[in-house]
Amino acid sequence: MKLYLNDISSAASRVRIALAIKQIEVDVLPVSILGDDPENRREDYLRINPQGLVPALVTDQGGLITQSIAIIEYLDELHPEPPLLPKGLEQRALSRSVAIAIAAEIHALVPPRVARRLSTLPGVTGAEIADWNRHWVMEGLQAIDRLLQSHQAGPFVAGQQASLGDILLFPQTVNAERMGIDLSQWPMLAGIHARLADMPAFAENAPAPRT
Incomplete structure (x- = not known):
């Protein structure tokens, strides 16, 4: 399989974590996503992934899978052990709920393409874009912390083992x-983050810092 990614991408980090947990090897093809002419906006890459986003996985059969959650669930079905979703029905739903809250309610508002668009609006400064990003990350993490306070029972998002929700949570808390942002204001999230940071599959595949 071939995986198109960029190391700073938290979405790509999610897939790298899943691959590490599953011990699956793929061919990695870096794609630049920052700057005035990033590779992900060029026609060559758009022919591979019309959305112009990373990650994108090309399967052994030549099929294309986009969006990190879809890729992770594909990998989980392709290689069922160890599982990336809990066995319990409600725990599986909780893990997916946290994953989707991060992907749809936090990450969707703060990727580079949103910052590029905001920077074209009259009077919007870099500092205001940074404040925008912090606002949505803090609001989203606070909501997830409250959700987990009422549902979570175990050291991870949905029980005794790291699952899909943790795979999406960790890159977001790293960023x-x-x-x-001080994670200690959300002790439950901070605890989960610390436990995940002690696991090589997570720590070694965190999103790279932007330079």
């Missing part, structure tokens, strides 16, 4: 700390 939150890099924004200067």
Whole structure:
């Protein structure tokens, strides 16, 4: 399989974590996503992934899978052990709920393409874009922390083992700390983050810092 990614991408980090947990090897093809002429906006890459996003996985059969959650669930079905979703029905739903909250309610508002669009609006400064990003990350993480306080029972998002929700949570909390956000205001999230950071599959595949 071939995986198109960029190391700073938290979405790509999610897939790299899943691959590490599953011990699956793929061919990695880096794609630049920053700057005035990033590779992900060029026609060559758009022919591979019309959305112009990373990650994108090309399967052994030549099929294309986009969106990190879809890729992770494909990998989980392709190689069922170890599983990336809990056995319990409600725990599986909780893990997916947290994953989708991060992908749809936090990450969707703060990727580079949103920042590029905001920077074209009259009077919007870099500092205001940074404030925008911090606002949505903090609001989203606070909501997830409250959700877990009422549902979570175990050391991870949905029980005794790291699952899909943790795979999406960890890159987001790593980037939150890099924004200067103190995770200790959400003790439950901070605890999960610390436990995940002790696991090589997570720590070694965190999103790279932007230079």
